[in-house]
Amino acid sequence: MAALRTIYTIWLREVKVFIRERSRIVGMIGQPLLYLLIVGEGISAGMLLKDARGIDYLRFMYPGIIGMSVLFTSIFSALSIIWDREFGFLKEVLVAPVPRWAIAVGKICGGATVAMAQSLILIALAPLVGIRLTPLIVIELMVFCFLMSFAMTGLGVLIAARMRSMQGFQMLMNFLVMPLYFLSGAMFPIQSAPSWMKALMTIDPLTYGVDALRNIVFSGTAGEDGVSLHQLAVSAELIRWDLSFDLAILLLTAAILSSTASILFSAGE
Numbered sequence: 001m002a003a004l005r006t007i008y009t010i011w012l013r014e015v016k017v018f019i020r021e022r023s024r025i026v027g028m029i030g031q032p033l034l035y036l037l038i039v040g041e042g043i044s045a046g047m048l049l050k051d052a053r054g055i056d057y058l059r060f061m062y063p064g065i066i067g068m069s070v071l072f073t074s075i076f077s078a079l080s081i082i083w084d085r086e087f088g089f090l091k092e093v094l095v096a097p098v099p100r101w102a103i104a105v106g107k108i109c110g111g112a113t114v115a116m117a118q119s120l121i122l123i124a125l126a127p128l129v130g131i132r133l134t135p136l137i138v139i140e141l142m143v144f145c146f147l148m149s150f151a152m153t154g155l156g157v158l159i160a161a162r163m164r165s166m167q168g169f170q171m172l173m174n175f176l177v178m179p180l181y182f183l184s185g186a187m188f189p190i191q192s193a194p195s196w197m198k199a200l201m202t203i204d205p206l207t208y209g210v211d212a213l214r215n216i217v218f219s220g221t222a223g224e225d226g227v228s229l230h231q232l233a234v235s236a237e238l239i240r241w242d243l244s245f246d247l248a249i250l251l252l253t254a255a256i257l258s259s260t261a262s263i264l265f266s267a268g269e
Contacts, residue, residue, distance in 0.1 A: 002097075002098055002099065002102075003098070003099045003101075003102040004102075005098075006096075006098040006099065006102035006103060006106060007102050007105050007106040007109060008106070009106065010102075010103055010105075010106025010107055010109075010110060011106045011109040011110045011113065012110075013106075013110070014077075014080065014106070014107065014109075014110025014111065014113070014114065015110055015113055015114070017080070018110075018114050031069065031072075031118070033121075033125075035065045035068060035069060035122075036062070036065055036122065036125055036128070036129070037128075055218075055229055055232055055233060055238065058129050059129055059130060059131065059218075059221075059229065060189075060214075060233075060238060061186065061187065062122075062126070062129050062131060062217065063186070063210055063213035063214045063217050064184065064185070064186025064187060064210050064213075065122060065186070066119050066122045066123070066141075066145065066213055067148065067181070067184060067186050067206060067209055067210040067213060068181055068186060069115070069118050069119055069122055070115050070116075070118075070119050070145055070148045070149045070152065070209070071148075071152050071177060071180060071181055071184075071206060072177065073111075073114060073115040073118050073149070074111055074112060074115040074148075074149040074150075074151075074152035074153040074155075074156060075152050075153065075155060075156035075173055075176075075177055076156065076173060077110070077111030077114055077115065077153055077156065078107070078111060078153060078156025078157045078159070078160040078169075079156075079160065079169060079170070080107070080111075081107060081157060081160040081161065081265075082160055082163055082165070082169055099266075100262075100265060100266040101262035101263070101265065101266050103265065104157055104161070104258075104261050104262040104265035104266070105258065105262060107153075107157055108150060108153045108154050108157055108258055108261065109150070111149070111153035111156065111157075112146055112149040112150040112153050113146075113149075115145070115149035115152070115153065116142065116145045116146045116149050119141075119142075119145040119149070120142070120145075123138060123141050123142075123145075126217070130221065131217055131218075131220075131221050132220045132221040133220060134220050137216055137217070137219065137220050140216045141213065141216055141217070144209065144212050144213060144216065144246075144247075144250070145213075147209075147247075147250045147251065147254055148206070148209040148250060150254045150258065151205060151209075151250060151253045151254035151257050151258070152206070154254060154257035154258035154260075154261045155257050155261075156173070157258075157261040157265065158257060158260050158261035158264055159172060159173070159176075161261060161264040161265040162264060179204075180204060180206050181206065183197070183200050183201045183204045183206075183207065184201070184204055184206035184207045184209070184210045185201060185207050185210050185211065185240075186206075186210050189237065189238050190202075190207070190237075190240055191237045191240075205249065205250070205253040208241065208245075208246045208249040208250055208253075209246070209250055211239060211240050211241055211246050212243055212246035212247065212250065214233060214238065214239050215230065215239055215242075215243040215246065216243070218230040218232075218233050218239070
């Protein structure tokens, strides 16, 4: 019960801090619009997908933009650990008679909640790119977005547990985040990549999150001749794995990263 109260308290603090920072809320609304309307529209104007009948590039990239939003928000939310350490809040928490691993889990849950809230904005913009959503699809997207954000926040906490400066953390994250995103299949299909890049994309955990989002997003929209976009995407190899396989990989990744982050956080403070 002490651990659960600790997780809830840290989670609630992270959410309240986010709500009280109006600049973050404005950025949370503006960033997805920037990704979708400028990045997505700009790239789709000059890109065509090979053998992808009925699926334009903006529709293909839409799940990847959701993945980008989740990745960036999740990992950089771990920056609050370094901030709290510098300003003394973390020291006050650590002297409390509570499990230290629960503090890390609370941080992960808080960051995952904020990232999922941002993904909801992009989900609401789905009709702008010709994607049809049903209540079940929205629920499935929320579940997978939270699972992705939980795993990616765990990665951020894992690294932040050993960092002592915000500048060092930001430089390391910039070096790590972009390869994670570009190798996730968000911007180009896996089958069109060189062999050496396919191997890297296969070990990128975000690849399975983006693939899962495509599985879900395309399931409710019809393309040419009434054929669902999901069937068209599978035939064009834009979707690589079954949703159940993607779910299993994401659960395993989230468990490994969050557990490792909790252990390092407990040992390093």
